[in-house]
Amino acid sequence: MTLALSQVFRGPLKLVIFDCDGVLVDSEETCCRLCAQAAREAGWNVPDALAVHTFSGMSLATIQPMIERNAGKKLGAEWEPTMQQRFVAAMKEGVEPVSGVHAMLDAVQKLGVPVRVASNSSCEEMDVKFEKTSLSPYFDGRIHSARDMGVPKPRPDVYLKAAEAEGVLPCECVVLEDSDPGAKAAVDAGMACVMLRAPEKALPDWKGVERIEKLSDFPHILSELIKVAS
Numbered sequence: 001m002t003l004a005l006s007q008v009f010r011g012p013l014k015l016v017i018f019d020c021d022g023v024l025v026d027s028e029e030t031c032c033r034l035c036a037q038a039a040r041e042a043g044w045n046v047p048d049a050l051a052v053h054t055f056s057g058m059s060l061a062t063i064q065p066m067i068e069r070n071a072g073k074k075l076g077a078e079w080e081p082t083m084q085q086r087f088v089a090a091m092k093e094g095v096e097p098v099s100g101v102h103a104m105l106d107a108v109q110k111l112g113v114p115v116r117v118a119s120n121s122s123c124e125e126m127d128v129k130f131e132k133t134s135l136s137p138y139f140d141g142r143i144h145s146a147r148d149m150g151v152p153k154p155r156p157d158v159y160l161k162a163a164e165a166e167g168v169l170p171c172e173c174v175v176l177e178d179s180d181p182g183a184k185a186a187v188d189a190g191m192a193c194v195m196l197r198a199p200e201k202a203l204p205d206w207k208g209v210e211r212i213e214k215l216s217d218f219p220h221i222l223s224e225l226i227k228v229a230s
Helices: 028-042 048-055 060-071 079-093 101-111 123-132 157-166 180-188 215-229
Strands: 015-018 115-119 143-145 173-177 192-196 209-212
Touching: 015 157, 028 048, 028 060, 028 079, 060 079, 079 123, 101 115, 101 215, 115 157, 123 143, 143 157, 157 173, 157 180, 173 180, 173 215, 180 192, 192 215, 209 215
Parallel strands: 015 115, 015 173, 115 143, 173 192, 192 209
Antiparallel strands: none
16 A cells, blocks of 8 residues: 555545546546636636636536636526536537546456445536446446535535445545545545546645556556555
8 A cells, every 4th residue: 555545544445436527537628618618708718728727626616706706797696507508518419438447447346346426517417428438337326416415526525425325434435536626525535535647747735645647557556455454
């Protein structure tokens, strides 16, 4: 076990929790570009080239007041549901799985560890994403939406809900994330967090956070955790 994960993980490993966007489904850029477009419509000039940098990992509940402050206008109560429907429509047009995700999930299944998804996306949106990317069989009935709960990341509630639904302790869980808000949610939930992140991008300086650069490394980390805890 890596030193970083050992600061939080106590084992045995009883649950793996996946974020959705950027970890399972390659939809982060599309959703961020839609938010940048909405910002420009409101009067805040966020170019598409800065969309991911500006909005990655953020919930619509956080993005709306951010746009309002920078645009100097209120967007109204219908802005969030309108954006949610834009996301769903975009996913129906087509979305790709993150490279290597099916092989990674097959390898995790072979380890015999239960899996769940905990995302800021709505369940409606995730249903479309998983159907389009053939990921639905991996997570049938095991999906949790922070948006639908009304407590988006970086709040830890959605991760705690996933652990509660599985009947396990937070210290027996490992989360796979890619964004800082998501990692903060996992850390605050008391869970070890592995981040899918390129080497040139710094990790947040929080206890219990480890880096992988490709999905194929994740099953190896889990197998090491299983060995240590057994």
